[in-house]
């Protein structure tokens with residue numbers, strides 16, 4: 001029996017809910033932000049990046065969210081449309097909110113950080129009244145990301161979306177996507193993350209993100225298997241714990257575990273790895289592939305994106321990923337750049 005059942009009668013393949021933002025990636029790489037003077041603008045926000053990845057892979061993709069009524073909000077909407085993402089459930093917020101900005105600092109390929117501007121952001125204004133039961137019912141898959149739980153009314157909107165998804169047998173993926181900045185306290189964060197995770201079929205996060213969720217538990221050795229087992233008592237069928245360049249491990253409710261491959265990369269920056277990994281992995285599962293092959297696809301997508309300057313714009317097509325995997329398997333370590341042009 002399949003671990004996950006994607007209902008082929010549903011017209012929409014994949015819907016993401018939450019953050020639609022802007023990434024401003026420093027053009028002068030390998031130096032601190034203090035010395036960066038020019039940046040390239042891309043659509044960003046973890047669920048936005050994943051949705052763009054899914055659409056590039058050929059899946060019928062939609063988004064539920066709010067954007068600011070400004071130039072940045074319109075830039076995001078246009079970019080989603082250009083990438084064939086359905087924006088019928090993206091609302092332009094009229095409360096005077098602004099677009100969230102992520103300035104990225106690339107000090108070295110391994111020392112990257114993000115400076116977030118997230119006060120009064122439009123994405124957290126999403127409210128329960130914005131959530132259409134019909135829209136969710138018509139999707140095979142819903143992806144939620146943890147940052148949308150950081151504040152009301154976005155938090156309640158996500159919980160309502162989760163209820164609709166469970167009611168209509170939509171497979172729910174939870175990318176933990178923990179960004180401390182918007183949260184009030186670590187305790188609040190852990191409580192809401194745990195409440196949401198109970199309702200999800202697949203939970204994907206880094207070891208550090210799961211550590212945050214285990215604030216009220218005893219897992220002193222940060223044991224991945226311990227982490228995963230808890231969720232199989234709820235709805236989870238698959239739990240994936242990511243370990244950066246050391247790969248990832250997936251556990252299933254059936255008691256299996258699989259270690260994910262890592263592909264070579266000419267790393268420009270490390271951010272975007274998780275979002276591209278999620279897109280490749282979810283795509284694989286939705287094709288009916290087994291977990292190791294899906295993890296391989298995610299890892300190859302991640303290697304392509306971290307070898308590029310952007311996250312969203314660098315999201316690869318299936319052809320690019322297949323080609324990359326083939327080259328790596330042939331022992332050709334020449335790394336392909338998905339997106340090297342910066343104006």
Ligand SMILES: Nc1ncnc2c1ncn2[C@@H]1O[C@H](COP(=O)(O)OP(=O)(O)O)[C@@H](O)[C@H]1O
Nearest residue numbers: 242243244245247248263265273274277299302
């Ligand atoms: N330096 C790297 N080289 C090759 N692959 C990487 C590297 N860093 C991350 N990856 C790939 O991306 C996946 C997710 O990366 P990770 O850093 O754990 O997620 P996140 O970006 O969410 O923190 C890893 O499992 C691995 O496949």
Ligand SMILES: O=C(O)C[C@@H](O)[C@H](O)C(=O)COP(=O)(O)O
Nearest residue numbers: 044045046102271272273274275
């Ligand atoms: O999620 C954000 O707001 C910023 C992203 O667009 C960004 O570029 C990033 O950090 C990607 O995150 P990751 O894939 O978890 O590394």
